[in-house]
Amino acid sequence: MGKVMQRRLVRKLELERFLSRIALQQSPKPNLEQYTIPVDIASTMLYIAAYTYGDIIGKKVLDLGCGTGRLAIGAAFLGARQAVGIDIDATAVKLAFENSVKAELKGKVQWIIGDIDAVQGKFDTVLQNPPFGVQKRGADRKFIEKALKLGKVVYSLHKHPERDKNLIKKLKAKRTYISLVNPPLFLKKYIDKHNGKVKVVYAMIMTIPHMFSFHSKKRHEFIVDLFIIEKR
Ligand SMILES: C[S@@+](CC[C@H](N)C(=O)[O-])C[C@H]1O[C@@H](n2cnc3c(N)ncnc32)[C@H](O)[C@@H]1O
Numbered sequence: 001m002g003k004v005m006q007r008r009l010v011r012k013l014e015l016e017r018f019l020s021r022i023a024l025q026q027s028p029k030p031n032l033e034q035y036t037i038p039v040d041i042a043s044t045m046l047y048i049a050a051y052t053y054g055d056i057i058g059k060k061v062l063d064l065g066c067g068t069g070r071l072a073i074g075a076a077f078l079g080a081r082q083a084v085g086i087d088i089d090a091t092a093v094k095l096a097f098e099n100s101v102k103a104e105l106k107g108k109v110q111w112i113i114g115d116i117d118a119v120q121g122k123f124d125t126v127l128q129n130p131p132f133g134v135q136k137r138g139a140d141r142k143f144i145e146k147a148l149k150l151g152k153v154v155y156s157l158h159k160h161p162e163r164d165k166n167l168i169k170k171l172k173a174k175r176t177y178i179s180l181v182n183p184p185l186f187l188k189k190y191i192d193k194h195n196g197k198v199k200v201v202y203a204m205i206m207t208i209p210h211m212f213s214f215h216s217k218k219r220h221e222f223i224v225d226l227f228i229i230e231k232r
């Protein structure tokens with residue numbers, strides 16, 4: 001009999017507890033849009049990737065712009081065969097490494113300090129929470145392009161283009177935080193052009209604390225779109 005991959009199903013709450021223990025960066029850099037993915041968004045993204053679409057367990061996973069490593073370490077925790085995280089910021093990668101040691105997953109995750117341009121190779125799954133391009137317009141495009149060169153399937157977060165408030169209200173009225181939406185046309189076209197096919201887009205409410213001087217409120221609530229993209 002062939003080798004059967006058996007993994008116990010991790011409960012979502014257990015995943016959330018695990019991810020909340022991953023230390024965050026103390027001095028995030030605004031020009032790199034270094035905010036850490038909130039636990040609820042990270043766990044939903046990983047959960048959908050692992051258990052709805054079977055893209056984590058036993059897979060080779062890449063986290064582009066890994067920051068302190070929540071997505072890469074989370075993927076390793078759920079049973080990725082191997083995870084790789086890369087970030088241009090050495091302080092973030094050092095913390096990501098320490099986080100993987102603390103999580104006892106050091107042997108499962110490799111860390112690279114560098115620009116995403118430097119990554120070579122083939123991966124089953126790319127997970128990314130790229131800079132949204134608030135500081136540098138279009139910063140997320142380079143991530144999409146690179147991810148589609150490296151991975152068979154890409155899970156990518158992008159700021160929702162429409163007026164967030166309306167969608168936030170609609171989701172809250174339905175007492176949910178997630179909903180399937182159509183991909184915005186401009187991003188869909190961009191993805192098509194780079195040999196990707198948008199499989200599905202989930203809109204989610206994302207809340208991040210006040211971190212940078214250009215954040216005017218204590219907490220910033222907006223809609224983020226999780227794109228699941230297949231390589232054509
Ligand atoms: C929004 S943060 C996300 C961090 C982490 N993935 C998370 O979700 O918690 C974006 C990350 O991309 C990194 N980054 C920005 N441009 C980059 C580039 N060209 N190459 C590698 N990393 C980059 C930043 O340093 C930052 O850590």
